[in-house]
Amino acid sequence: MRAHGIEVTGDSTPRAPLANQVTLGDVYSGESREHFVFGHGSIIEKAETEILVAGGGMAGSAAFRYFAEAGKRTILVNYDRGSTWRCIGGGRPAFSNPDISDIAMHNLEIFRDDQLHCNIDLKMTRYVNLVHDDATYRSLDASRAWSEAYMIDRKQFTEKISPYWNPNDNTYSHALISENCWQATPGRTIEYVRTVGKQHGGQVMEDCEVLHVERAGDKFRVLVRRHDKHYVEFTCDHFVNAMGWGAEKFTDMLGIDTQLYPVKHQAFITRRLPNLGAGGDSLDMIIDRRHYKGFNAVYGQQFLHTGQIIGCASPDCDANETRQNLKYNSLAFLKVVSEMFAQWIPGLASVGFHAVWAGYYIEPRYIIDPEVGLLTGLRGHGFMLGQYLAKLYVDKYLGKSVPAYMKDLAIGGKGLSENAFQ
DSSP states (O other): OGTTTTOOSSSSOOOOOSSSSOOHHHHTTTOOOOOOOOOOOOEEEEEEEEEEEEEEEEHHHHHHHHHTTTTOEEEEOOSSSSHHHSSSSOOOOOSSSSHHHHHHHHHHHHHHHHHHHHOOOOOOEEEEEOOOSSHHHHHHHHHHHHOOEEEEEEHHHHTTTTTTTTTTSSOEEEEEEEEEEOOHHHHHHHHHHHHHHTTOEEEEEOOOEEEEEETTTTEEEEEOTTTTSSSEEEEEEEEOOOOOGGHHHHHTTTTTOOOOOOEEEEEEEOOOOOOOGGGGGEEEEEEEEBOOOOOEEEEEEOOTTTTEEEEEEEEEGGGGGGOTTOOOOHHHHHHHHHHHHHSSSSSGOOEEEEEEEEEEEESOOOEEEETEEEEEOTOOHHHHHHHHHHHHHHHHHHTTTOOOHHHSTTTSSSOOOOOOOO
16 A cells, blocks of 8 residues: 555554454354364363362362362362462451451451461451541441441550551541451462362362353363363363452353453552561551542551561552553552551651552452352452352352351342442
């Protein structure tokens, strides 16, 4: 075209022929599903199992454990590092919904039992919810009815939160301090949970990717690409989708509409520091829940075993942020966490970031429903709530008694609403 004096700028409109490889059947037939075609002579290994769990975060690993402990032949397939591997390692019972608080307290029992058998760096901590207006005060104060917590005013911050707290900051009038909170190392916790599953006959397939799933009568066929790039087609009685933000790919294959969506999640960890908390302890989890500069919460805590502060910020714009590339952290995130933490403890302004990272978590609700094989939508709460939710999932699948709120956690349920303390 250039030879004829024509210069093409920008994208061609309409797109050039064959730019989108779509067949008529893809559009016309509602029954049409993607399928894999292998070359002549390709060897596809066939295997059977009772339970196949896709996704090896906290919830998926715990489901693997509990199914294996129940005597089920169970396989866990994990690929890449999901939300649990990027979390800030904390847990709390402080929620505006008492049912979620109940789930959290059962999780604490499980974490304590895990620590008895393996050092997961479990440490009891507190959550410090900062109060910036009357509405926040009222919602936090109401939560004391079902959690062990107490309110302090601004004058007590240097005594109760940190001796290094900025005494000149008037942003907050009070803070709710919640007891029975905890921290633990995610990698150690997951490794222990998986080890228990393997001790009961379960198999973990690490760095292996689920490519396709489909129903086959009353069973499922699941195509997996192994670490060595060979393929295995599993036939299983039950398929557990614990894929987090990747769950939608497989719900679509099975014709399930979850209405979940991924949200960009960014976090940081500092270099090592001396303990900055009250009484020479590590700094408790501190949370500012203002809607501020594009974020609705900034929070973080200090790990006792390393002295590092780990924290993150929850975006106000949810699904809109998913357009961003995972490998890039936004300047807005770096600015808001730097401002907040240096505002709280001015000395932190001179502390360097050790690492900053980004990923996705799922909104807007948990779905824990073995009837459709979903253990997903944990809203960034997977590490703190995932073990007990997985136990409930397995118990319900096995026909055991479960709490009444399990009906709300089903895909057709109303969900467990959590807005004030997201």
